[in-house]
Amino acid sequence: MKKVFLITEDDTLRQTVAQCVAKLDATVESCGEWSEAKDALFKDRFDAVCIDYDAIKIEGLDAFILLDNILQKELTPGVLLLRKASQRAKQFISSLDSFRDSIELGGAEPSVELLAPHLQDLLAEAAADREQAQAPEADVGPTLVEVHLPSLEKGLLDKVSLPRVLYTLAQTRATGLLQLQNDSIKRRYAIREGQPLELKSAAFSDIETLASAFAWQGGQYAFAKTSVPDGEPIDVLPFIFNSLDRHVPQRRVMQSMMPHMRTYPTVTNLWAKRRDAVKANAILDKFMKACDGETHLEKALAALGADATAGFKASLYARHTDLIMLRSQPTPEGVNVQYDAAVEQAQQQRVEEEKKATKAYRATGTGRLDLEKELHDFLDEIEQATPYEIFDVWEGCGREPIKTKFYKMVKMHHPDVYGGNVSGDVKRLAQEIFIAIKDAYTELLKVEKEQTRPDPRESTGVGDSISEPMTSGRTSTNSGGKSVAGPSTETLNTGVSAASTGLDEPSFGAEPATQMASEEVDTDDSARQSRVERLKAKRRATPIGLGREPSTPIVQGKTRKSELRQGSEERKARLEKLRRKSTSGTTSGIHNRGDKAKKAFNEGYKAYRENENEHLAFRYFSTAYNLEPDNPTYMTFYGYFLFLNEPDKRDEAQKVLEKAIEIGDRQSLPDAHLFLGHILKVKDKSRQAMKHFKIAHKLNPKSREAERELRLYQMRHKDESNDESDAGSFLKNLFKK
Known part of the structure; x- marks a missing residue:
């Protein structure tokens, strides 16, 4: 029997959908909370999923992205139930592969007559998709015809x-x-x-x-x-x-x-x-x-x-x-139909290449270091760009182009794209990029309402974008495996001959087509310079670049960094550190140092968590810290275990932890504040210790250790206040007598 899953808080809608699916020989399960719905979708498989848009939209974009991934894996179609027309919802689901056209109620109450045809089509489509996916292609017809495609030369x-x-x-x-x-x-x-x-x-x-x-x-x-x-x-x-x-x-x-x-x-x-x-x-x-x-x-x-x-x-x-x-x-x-072996082989090779080109594969495979460098370069690029340049829109464009670009960038740059088993650097950079994109989106929505100006590039011909820096459309791969920028549209506007474009020209002669020498410069510096030139061209094409001030300026005497985030100097220092770390990864010796440090840290963490061997853990953490003294995670655990193993060096340990906190790495900050709180507590600086315990608990609400320290501190102060009040009452009664 087919199963339909409904996410809503409306009892009337639940009853109506239940009546519909009963006529279709199906059952329905429902819940009103996204957290419950997520667990149910992970545990069970459904034939269709219906979402009351008013119930789930409060969960934000991340919920929809995760839901889309789940439905795609299970070949389950999803549909939104809209109480009233929502252009935003339609635009958003158009970028999600598993969602079908929404069901609009038009302000009316849900009814069996309105919902039943849509649910019937949805279940039929799901059954057809799964039958097609499960049936082997060779079983479509017993007559096999091999087709030879013509030569393309x-x-x-x-x-x-x-x-x-x-x-x-x-x-x-x-x-x-x-x-x-x-x-x-x-x-x-x-x-x-x-x-x-x-x-x-x-x-x-x-x-x-x-x-x-x-x-x-x-x-x-x-x-x-x-x-x-x-x-x-x-x-x-x-x-x-x-x-x-x-x-x-x-x-x-x-x-x-x-x-x-x-x-x-x-x-x-x-x-x-x-x-x-x-x-x-x-x-x-x-x-x-x-x-x-x-x-x-x-x-x-x-x-x-x-x-x-x-x-x-x-x-x-x-x-x-x-x-x-x-x-x-x-x-x-x-x-x-079966195409000739050469075509089949080319298609299989393309599938393998596409798999290896995905961010999830590169984040865990041999291309991790190259991916880290690309992420760092892209982060640096968007940090120096305005919100308009990030989304490749113009001042006065209105909200619709911004939202369309944002939905595409969310699917492209969401941290979940890289999978769960990724290095700390990839995860950190992906989060930085995603936050920068969301901040730019928020800033643009503050100033853009309705469209007031046409696209200036329609008259100037400038049309490149940094919103998709890591797709095959922006880069190509040469024989050496190094990523190089593809030729930009601007370089092709100067003439119509093959020599002016630098492209390989097909030949109509009797001889096979020969390739001309390409004029591409396959260096990362030239690719970066090309992007900078295109960025300048875009700025010149905008009203601001023509010498006029924007009607609602986004940047008023401040840089992009200082506007989107506080503490720009600290962020600049962190970016510079990431740049040095990424650039330093060109020699195998430094790669080995990083690998050794990571291995030593993992061994130390294992000795600490599994074997409770603080002395052995300290030796491993010391090795990792000595190999990479600027790594905030290694710094945090080295400082704390220095204090545990050599209490007389607690001042030195305190300085190490304070330095780790200054770096501001979000991954290591909760532990750094927690460990520093323990040291200050031993030094009888309870108020300062509690300050760090509170920060640690705020950054990581699941930290039982921080929660316990805060609870003990509150109980201790409560007992002290009770003792003081008892003593005051005794003296008061004594003088009364």
Whole structure:
């Protein structure tokens, strides 16, 4: 029996949903607190999750991010119940993969008639997704057809159609430069991961010209793998369909399909994967339903009635994208498409590369040091940027662009992205970045209400952003494995030749396409300088950069650092320390010192917690501290265990702990204050000790030791006050007598 999980505090809504699911042969579980809901979702698996938006929105963004991760792992769809229309909620769930369109009550009370159709569709969709995920792909059809995709290097468009070329690029997820030529017409397009990029650059042809090239009756194509600049990706499959519909004459479409009228169009396994993406295309959906493998193409098109003309274009699209196979014999069981071994191998390699490129993999693998440096550089970059530059928006943009960018950045930079088993440095830097993004978001919402100005970049052509510094769109990897910045749009605006762009140019000659020497400078300094130049260009394009003062200034005579946080000098010192630590990680000797220090500290902590051997723990902590004397965590435990093992050196231990507190590392601060409180207590400085115990308890409310010290201090002072009051009463009664 299917199970629905409901998060709400409204008893009426609970009863209504229970009545709905009872009609659907399902059960419902509900709770009103997010903490309870989280535990239930971890323990059990549900077929659908409904959230009363008014009940959960108080938990904030982190709750939604965690909920989205849980639902994606379980292939469970989620839906929001909105009492009234909320644009903010719609925008937010659009960035979460597991959530479907929200159910709007429009101010009305929840009813079975209103909710039942939505819940029925939700449960049906969940069942289909899980059945598709559990069924092996080879079982879709017993007839296995191996498809050989055309060569991308070069070819003639009268032999390999342009839709087939674009489809092959999409299937192989190729990145490079595509060039089309028809007589004297030459056009160039950037392709990344199989998707054409829309670029505002004179070096590349407009994306609309690629669509119009579908009308060509001849010509040739060439493709060269190379790095490409940033741009807006275009979804290939809808683009192919729309271009066929708009630019290919009906006469040519019918000429292409007429020779196949007596064949049997059979649906392939690819249709099940793409059906949801083309739900809005009613003609294609209707045509695919007619392709049962037992009906001739002629009858399948005739079954469309008045839509038969549009059905021809749908059939041509389905053939170019392998949604159907035209069989000479009836094939009612369907067809399973398998691409040639080279494509399968390339796709498998891409999956492995994407896995290794994820932040969670890099945070625990061999790329941890590189990731730490990238995080540090990005943190330094956003610390020097204004809130407008962080979100790549302009003054007077209004709140909507800010919120859209914020939701994307939350998914990209939330600390949970790096997984749980990460180093302290990665965790600390990720938290610093996330806090800086949230602070910038808060500052922008204070001054931005409605949009008052258009985007100035639409007229200037400046359009790079630092809001996505660690995606493949911002960097590429050379053969040495070092991350280098990809060519920016600005560098491509100076001309249209290959030499001016520094890209590898495809060749139409008889010889295979040769690669030109790239003009990229693969050094981290040049990549950083490129970002600085783009940042300057953006500032010049904004109203502030033109010499005018903002109507509501965010920075008034202060730097970005001093505005977002107090204690900018302390933060600057911490950033400088992180920079030195990151830069120093270029030699294997220093890497070994850091690894040895970390290993010694872990052994010391184990000796302290598991074996209660304070002397052995002190030896390990001393080793870690001597190897990395500036590490606040090592400093904290060394100082305290110096006091435990050598009480006569308590003054020295106090200075070490005070220095650790001055650094301000959030991870070690609770222990540093707690340990310093113990030392001050032994030195009969109770008031100062209690001050540090209170701070330790505030930073870590779960600290039983700090809580116990505070409770003992309160009990002691309560007893002293009672003794004083008893003595006063005795003397008072004595004098009365």
